Amino acid sequence: MIAVIDCGGANLRSVSYALENLNIDYQICKKKEQVINSSAMIIPGVGAAKNVMNNLKKQNFINIIKEYKKPVLGICVGMQIFYEFSEEEDQKCLGLIPGKIKRFNKNNLTIPHMGWNEVIFNDDSFNECNGYYYFANSYYADVNKFTVGKCSYGNTFSAFVRKDNFFGVQFHPEKSSKKGSKFLMQFLKQL
Amino acid sequence: MLTKRIIPCLDVKNGKVVKGVQFKNHRIVGDPIKLAAKYSEENADELVFYDIYSSVESKSVSLSWINDIAQNINIPFCVAGGIKNIKKAKEVLYMGADKVSINTPAIENPELITELAKTFGSQCVVIGIDSFFNQKNYVVHAKTGSTKSRYEVGKNTLDWVKEVQDRGAGEIVLNCMNRDGVKEGYDIDQLAMIREVCKVPLIASGGAGEKEHFKKVFKISNVDGALAASVFHDNKISIEELKNYLKKQKIGVRK
Numbered sequence: 001m002i003a004v005i006d007c008g009g010a011n012l013r014s015v016s017y018a019l020e021n022l023n024i025d026y027q028i029c030k031k032k033e034q035v036i037n038s039s040a041m042i043i044p045g046v047g048a049a050k051n052v053m054n055n056l057k058k059q060n061f062i063n064i065i066k067e068y069k070k071p072v073l074g075i076c077v078g079m080q081i082f083y084e085f086s087e088e089e090d091q092k093c094l095g096l097i098p099g100k101i102k103r104f105n106k107n108n109l110t111i112p113h114m115g116w117n118e119v120i121f122n123d124d125s126f127n128e129c130n131g132y133y134y135f136a137n138s139y140y141a142d143v144n145k146f147t148v149g150k151c152s153y154g155n156t157f158s159a160f161v162r163k164d165n166f167f168g169v170q171f172h173p174e175k176s177s178k179k180g181s182k183f184l185m186q187f188l189k190q191l
Numbered sequence: 192m193l194t195k196r197i198i199p200c201l202d203v204k205n206g207k208v209v210k211g212v213q214f215k216n217h218r219i220v221g222d223p224i225k226l227a228a229k230y231s232e233e234n235a236d237e238l239v240f241y242d243i244y245s246s247v248e249s250k251s252v253s254l255s256w257i258n259d260i261a262q263n264i265n266i267p268f269c270v271a272g273g274i275k276n277i278k279k280a281k282e283v284l285y286m287g288a289d290k291v292s293i294n295t296p297a298i299e300n301p302e303l304i305t306e307l308a309k310t311f312g313s314q315c316v317v318i319g320i321d322s323f324f325n326q327k328n329y330v331v332h333a334k335t336g337s338t339k340s341r342y343e344v345g346k347n348t349l350d351w352v353k354e355v356q357d358r359g360a361g362e363i364v365l366n367c368m369n370r371d372g373v374k375e376g377y378d379i380d381q382l383a384m385i386r387e388v389c390k391v392p393l394i395a396s397g398g399a400g401e402k403e404h405f406k407k408v409f410k411i412s413n414v415d416g417a418l419a420a421s422v423f424h425d426n427k428i429s430i431e432e433l434k435n436y437l438k439k440q441k442i443g444v445r446k
Contacts, residue, residue: 012285013258013261047311114415115193115392116196117192117193175267177231177265
């Protein structure tokens with residue numbers, strides 16, 4: 001069973017349907033007890049980092065996530081909170097991955113970065129996933145040594161990050177049509 | 192590279208997709224879920240559902256069809272029509288819509304834009320603007336769902352664009368009313384003028400009839416996406432054919 005964490009993001013339903021369409025058993029989890037028997041965790045995140053962090057705190061999920069040993073997939077803001085800090089409302093995050101989340105700030109860029117952009121993967125398990133994915137973000141993480149998928153908007157940024165059992169994507173696989181389904185299947189193969 | 196978006200717009204009335212000319216004489220063109228699945232399969236980048244009935248009759252969108260759409264397609268979609276407050280926006284988003292588009296309620300209560308952006312994030316908040324050229328200026332119209340209710344609100348389009356983005360709108364759909372449904376091409380000049388001040392994604396609406404119209408609006412007006420209805424519903428242009436054409440014109444599209 002995949003534990004889908006309800007952290008207040010509005011894309012909970014989309015993530016659930018994406019899993020249903022792949023015939024994956026999942027449970028939406030609001031309480032930490034619900035994740036005990038899960039084989040992986042998904043943190044869908046939409047909105048602001050502060051909102052997601054506050055919801056995780058309220059539900060006592062912070063330590064559960066930090067100590068979880070099976071694969072965890074963070075989506076969008078769900079990925080951003082893996083880092084140490086987000087410039088969005090100056091929010092301290094989980095600190096699982098070094099680095100901070102910054103705002104796109106080049107003058108000629110329209111913000112949010114909204115629509116389909118190309119991701120180039122550099123991870124043996126995901127190399128067949130190269131292609132276009134749906135993004136909707138105003139903040140991003142720089143490329144660092146844990147980046148295994150890159151995307152470009154004004155500058156190159158981290159679209160897919162992987163450290164230990166933590167996988168994070170800036171894009172929305174649940175909204176990225178067939179490519180997104182393929183990516184989710186590859187993630188689920190990591191179990 | 193971020194690709195240009197092709198966005199079929201489905202006007203929904205009483206659970207059916209309809210299309211009229213310049214907001215009048217609606218005729219049924221199909222079932223929303225079937226059409227959504229078809230466009231998604233053809234690589235449409237996004238869909239917009241505009242509930243005409245809710246907007247005009249001051250009734251809210253029935254939510255179950257939103258859930259059906261979310262269950263059946265895995266590309267982003269936006270719902271417009273009758274979303275007048277935070278509560279309704281929340282219901283629509285939690286049913287599986289990725290964005291809500293607000294038009295008249297934002298004009299009547301601009302603070303709603305600020306509140307929506309704060310509550311859900313700018314990426315969820317689309318502002319639809321119906322802009323009319325009155326032979327002198329580009330001005331904003333409200334309640335354009337029917338000719339009876341439609342009125343000029345006394346704002347210049349340019350000023351309104353600036354205000355909505357300052358308030359946190361994450362995207363603007365500019366519907367150029369003089370062009371709506373007449374298939375003579377997007378309003379390139381107006382869109383280019385708006386582009387100059389618009390720092391959030393700008394979507395062109397109104398006037399698509401030929402593939403060349405899309406090329407022009409991307410190349411000259413530099414919009415982020417182009418919305419169209421009847422050219423797709425009537426099978427005059429297929430999305431696949433359009434994207435092949437745009438790619439040949441060296442416009443970045445997702446294939």
